Amino acid sequence: MLSLGDKNDAVRSLQEMLNFLHFKGRMQYKTNSPYIPLEIDGVFGPDTEDAVLDFQRENNLYADGRVGPITLHQLESDFSRRSIELTSPAAIPQPDSLTIETYNVDAYEEGYKRVRLRSDTMMAFIDVAVALRRAGGLMTSSGGIRSLDTPVNANRSATSLHYSGRAHDLYVWAAMQNPDKDPYVAQRLGDRRYRVFARCWPERAEDGALPPQTTIKDVVTYQQRSKGVAATGHFIDLTALFDSAGFKPIRARQSFEAGGDRLGAEWWHFQWEKGLVPGVSTFGDELLKIYTKPTLxxxxxxxxxxxxxxxDWF
Incomplete structure (x- = not known):
């Protein structure tokens, strides 16, 4: 059992797994504090306890902030599953039609260094990444394809396009924290929708590709959800860039705009909808494009x- 006050290598391992899975003491929103990674120091302090509590809540476990056998098993299972998703294409049984491809993205804080998507989606995604990088922006990631055994919870839809390799999440802590520095800003559009702009740096941009400096109004932050702020810099409309390649955003969860968990913002989610026919395409058809029926x-x-x-809005 690991709990508040413990100091050892087991706590260090715990902190590493929580950071890898992007659990960073999310209870900090109560004090309007920005998210920061847990310090890997082997000390089970209040921030580590907050991260454990949030992990337990998201996985429908008894939330006591302590790491016993049940919490540890779930944490190790999620860590192993996510590692496989990011590094082992051969671990997913595939039919002959489409493959799962891996692409290196830009490392930012605790974001992943690579993303895995199905091959047709990946081709469109690379087009967006190349255009964004040419303008001097960063293409970050909190994940692409999702393992079939990933548990469903309040922040994971049972029919998400992540399961079929059609969705990508930008690094979830790369916006809505500090609009003057974040790689992205999210502008309120209304009806729980946001337009994402990517910050571009002159030293990263190719000659002639840097967007002009501009001011984006009504930018939402985790601290200012009802009253937006302004952000000035070199920005490219990332939502429009994704749209040109067939990727669409989704709406924030109602709970987010009511002051709930920041994971309900969903500004980071873009899904490739090309080829999906309303009223015709089924969730099963999409899964069968990358998995065999016996596996599914x-x-x-x-x-x-x-x-x-x-x-049915899968």
Whole structure:
């Protein structure tokens, strides 16, 4: 059992896994503090306890802030699953039609250094990444394809396009914290929708590709959700860039704009909708493009195979 006050190498390992999975003491929103990675010091302090509590809540575990056998098992399982998603393409059984591809993205804070998407989605994603980098911006990642055995919770849809390799998350802590420095800013559009602009740095941009300096108004932060702020810099409209390649954003969860968990913001999520036919395409058809039926039958997402695109809203 690990708990507040412990100091040892086991706590250090715990902190490393929590950071890798992007749990960083999210309870900090109560004091309007910005998110920062846990310090890997082997000391089970209040920040580590907050991260454990948030992990337990997200996984529907008893939330006591202590790491016993059940919490540790879930944490190690999630860590192992996420590692495989990022590094082992061969671990996913695939039919002959599409493959799972890996692409190196820009490292930023605790964001991942690579993303994995199915091959047709990856081609479109690379087009966006190349254009963004040419303008001097960063393409970050909190993940692409999701393992079939990933548990569903308040922040994970049972029919997410992540399961079929059609969705990508920008690094979730790269916006809404400090609009003067963040790699991205999220402008309020209304109806729980946001337009994401990527900051571009002159020293990173190719000759002639740097966007002009501009001011983005009504930028939402985790501290200012009802009253936006202004951000000035060199920005490229990343939402428009993604849209030109077939990627669409999704709306924030209602709980977020009511002051709830920051993970409900969803500004980071872009999904490739090209080829999906409203009222016709099914969730099962998309899964079968990258998995075999015998494999799918072993996992929960297959239960939703008959869900129809924009009818059942998978």
């Amino acid at each position: 039958e072993k996992y929960p997402p297959w239960v939703y195979r008959s869900y129809v695109w924009q009818k």
